[in-house]
Amino acid sequence: MRTDRILDDIKSKTDIVDLISGYVQLKKAGQNWKGLCPFHTEKTPSFTVSQTKQMFHCFGCSTGGDAIAFIMKHEHLSFNEALAVLAKKAGVTLPDGSIDRKGIQRNEKIRNVLSEASGYFISQVPRAAKASAYMADRGISAESLERFKIGYAPAGWSNLLRHLRSRGYKDQEITEAGLAVSGEKGLYDMFRDRLMFPIMNMSGHVIAFGGRAFDDTPPKYINSPETPVFKKSETLYGLYHAKEDIRCENRVLLTEGYMDVVVCHQFGFRHAVAPLGTSLTPGHIQKIRTMAGSLVLVFDGDTAGKSAAKRALTLIAQQNLKASVLLLPDNEDPDSYLRKFGAGAFAGLLDKAHSMVSFIFRTATGEKLDAVRDALGLIALVSDLLVADELLIELCDISRMNESTLRDELRKMKQSGATRALPGRAADPRKGNSEEFLLLSAVIAAPEKADYVLSRIDIQDIQDMTVASLFRRFAAAQDRRDLSQILTGAEEDEQRLVTRLSVDPGFDPEYIDKNIEDCFVRIQKRKLDKKIRLAERSDDQAQSNALLIEKQKMIKGQGI
Incomplete structure (x- = not known):
């Protein structure tokens, strides 16, 4: 043919x-x-x-x-x-030789590996009492487990690797799919002892995974690295399952995590989706805008939740999308709230979600005029005149200020370009977990040190998700000296961090080896301190004494 x-x-x-x-x-x-x-x-x-x-x-x-x-x-x-x-x-079969298949073979193999891995993770749930008990405790139904294909990655370093090899997949294919990481001793499983959430594209194909720890030990979530079939900044968890309900509702329910999406769907809110452990991006908004006319942000009611909502509203306003914000009661998320109070109570909260302007006033901590200027700054970002006018009229009602005065102020703000970014921007990430950033900086400055650093650091222990993702990129790279190759398909925050550390490494390059060793000593000391605290809390005096002796030997040996 x-x-x-x-x-x-x-x-x-x-x-x-x-x-x-x-x-x-x-x-x-x-x-x-x-x-x-x-x-x-x-x-x-x-x-x-x-x-x-x-x-x-x-x-x-x-x-x-x-x-x-x-x-x-x-x-x-x-x-x-x-x-x-x-x-x-x-349903058309393409005859051999009808097209050049070289361009599609790699992506097809990656999807096949991911599909096989998904089946393996699902098969492990009945064999793991820990996983079954956890899901039962969280109230996840058998229907939800099947609908979202939730699985379990067993503990151990090479369970999935051995399974995939036994199915005929090559190490390169497994690595390209983001399922294995290379270390000094060879390949090992990316996901270990975690609940597994397959991430699907709009066609229902598995393109990545999110792995959740069974406790709150950081990192609580690990996502697959970006691959030729997976771009995190454009992917929303649950969108494949939610797309039909989104069109019917003409609204998207945006939550923060995998479990929130699963439980929302289980309780009938099947238009719920979530970003993949990252802030909302223009790519996410673009997908939402083509499917629905509005969205509801559902965040925790704590300070972090309010800051995340404010950052999201700035982006949403720039994309001319209407949104409302639901801040849940303290210490609640959609998952916990639905299981405690049910679908009726949650629907009632959604009906009372705050508009963009109302949210700014409700969460304002300064003077009234500051809240007014924040709201005007948000409205100034909206290029759709009808949407902007609707928001301005609402601001008049809430602030009880003269409409012409607000319009004049808005006009001045647009002309000067002095729009106010809403509070809640992230601080310098290097202020916490500095050793992670310094070790990454050392690898960027001296790629020949990468093998040694990667052999001593457990990427899953890294608390900053951006740093962890970059270390995975270095681990998977064939040429670690080529930053452009490593940053191909990288997120904007990953690119910004690399360029920042490139010009400001945080240490004297002349003493790079000492910097690396000092970082590992401090990491080891922090781990020992944590073990000592746990031993003391459990009144295990023998264990506590043994750990204190180990710490003293380490300090003496390192001269710290």
């Missing part, structure tokens, strides 16, 4: 409206369908899909084409990869 006949066969079995509706919320507009363009930010729908011509075109950014062109651009695939995706959806 010739290539053009293959294309005709696939296109004849693919309806472009059905296809694109899986990614964009479309509404009938005369003979065509319209929605917000998924390829650029816009306030008025200019993305048009013709069912009769089986074509799409955006009058805002001029992107257009057929079904294959849409999949290529939206999923960042080559022509051959997009053709294979549509062929599978259409």
